[in-house]
Amino acid sequence: MIIAIDGPTASGKGTLAKRVAAHYGFHLLDTGLLYRAVAQTMRDAGQSLHNENAATLVAQKLDFEALDERRLRTREIGDAASVISVYPGVRQALFEGQRLFAQKQPGAVLDGRDIGTVICPEAEAKLFVTATPEIRAHRRWLELVKQDPALSEESVLEDIRRRDERDSNRSHAPLKIADDARLLDTSGMDIETASREALRLIEASLSRKG
Numbered sequence: 001m002i003i004a005i006d007g008p009t010a011s012g013k014g015t016l017a018k019r020v021a022a023h024y025g026f027h028l029l030d031t032g033l034l035y036r037a038v039a040q041t042m043r044d045a046g047q048s049l050h051n052e053n054a055a056t057l058v059a060q061k062l063d064f065e066a067l068d069e070r071r072l073r074t075r076e077i078g079d080a081a082s083v084i085s086v087y088p089g090v091r092q093a094l095f096e097g098q099r100l101f102a103q104k105q106p107g108a109v110l111d112g113r114d115i116g117t118v119i120c121p122e123a124e125a126k127l128f129v130t131a132t133p134e135i136r137a138h139r140r141w142l143e144l145v146k147q148d149p150a151l152s153e154e155s156v157l158e159d160i161r162r163r164d165e166r167d168s169n170r171s172h173a174p175l176k177i178a179d180d181a182r183l184l185d186t187s188g189m190d191i192e193t194a195s196r197e198a199l200r201l202i203e204a205s206l207s208r209k210g
């Protein structure tokens with residue numbers, strides 16, 4: 001059983017994916033961490049993010065089991081990940097590992113940008129989680145301002161718009177809603193409401209398929 005959860009940055013899809021995986025007792029893969037890890041490894045090695053061949057080699061050697069989430073979840077690495085994720089070689093190198101993960105039993109939840117469209121088009125349930133850029137920026141700012149009190153909400157909104165633009169307009173596997181995905185706009189929802197709604201939409205998809 002595969003559940004695909006896609007959506008733009010700071011839409012809340014990561015939190016929802018965790019809750020959905022816990023609810024069903026499924027394995028969880030946050031695929032954004034894979035792109036972040038490629039970017040981080042390149043940074044550590046002093047390589048330019050604009051070197052597609054180097055990024056592809058790093059992606060080919062990436063160990064999915066050794067992702068240091070705390071280190072990868074910074075604003076800079078998120079932005080760098082968005083740069084290297086446009087390279088077809090990087091996406092190709094990460095494809096098989098994601099496909100393999102999706103076969104785990106009793107089931108897997110994968111969250112990202114292209115899970116329902118490219119990685120697992122056969123997923124039994126697909127959600128596309130979104131919210132307005134302003135609301136996503138506000139949520140992200142609330143998280144980041146704890147470490148950086150001088151951070152302005154406006155600069156976070158600019159980051160989000162830049163990431164949306166890059167993720168949606170790249171030629172390979174752009175962020176877009178799959179034809180058979182259910183849309184969940186969390187703009188007016190708290191996390192409890194959004195979680196309930198996510199489970200309701202997934203159950204509706206599963207009962208239609210079963």
Ligand code: DC
Pocket residue numbers: 009010031032033035036078081082085111112113114115163167
């Ligand atoms: O979800 P995130 O913020 O951790 O993702 C970081 C970047 O990685 C995102 O801007 C685009 C890229 N990404 C991708 O291209 N495809 C995915 N399935 C997941 C992330």
